[in-house]
Amino acid sequence: MDCPKCSGEMELVYYSRIEVDRCKDCGGLWFQPEELRRLRDDVWMADYVIDTGDKSVGKKANAIKDYHCPICGDSMLHENDKHQKHITYESCPNGHGTYLDSGELTDLVKKTFWDKFKRQR
Numbered sequence: 405m406d407c408p409k410c411s412g413e414m415e416l417v418y419y420s421r422i423e424v425d426r427c428k429d430c431g432g433l434w435f436q437p438e439e440l441r442r443l444r445d446d447v448w449m450a451d452y453v454i455d456t457g458d459k460s461v462g463k464k465a466n467a468i469k470d471y472h473c474p475i476c477g478d479s480m481l482h483e484n485d486k487h488q489k490h491i492t493y494e495s496c497p498n499g500h501g502t503y504l505d506s507g508e509l510t511d512l513v514k515k516t517f518w519d520k521f522k523r524q525r
């Protein structure tokens with residue numbers, strides 16, 4: 405699979421029982437919908453292992469909003485994260501997956517972690 409943003413080569417990254425595609429060039433991450441949910445909920449430190457791309461490259465890639473699902477070729481839909489409105493990412497309208505730029509997973513997971521921590525106290 406090629407990166408839908410920069411057409412770089414995607415490599416499979418394994419963490420826990422989750423498989424994620426990561427672009428070798430821009431560090432962008434492609435998740436199946438259920439993988440992203442699992443990562444956010446219960447995979448400890450996943451961001452350190454998976455989200456290793458260059459954050460400044462990720463910022464630039466984030467400006468690319470108009471691109472297509474690498475699986476079906478449909479235009480991706482823009483979404484704002486329900487919990488963190490400043491994070492936007494794109495998902496396939498047919499449910500093939502979600503693309504996060506480098507740095508965005510770290511952002512998502514961090515917030516989720518602190519939320520959990522606060523709730524437990």
Ligand SMILES: [Zn+2]
Binds near residue numbers: 410412427429430431
């Ligand atoms: Zn890329």
Ligand SMILES: [Zn+2]
Binds near residue numbers: 473476496498
């Ligand atoms: Zn698709």
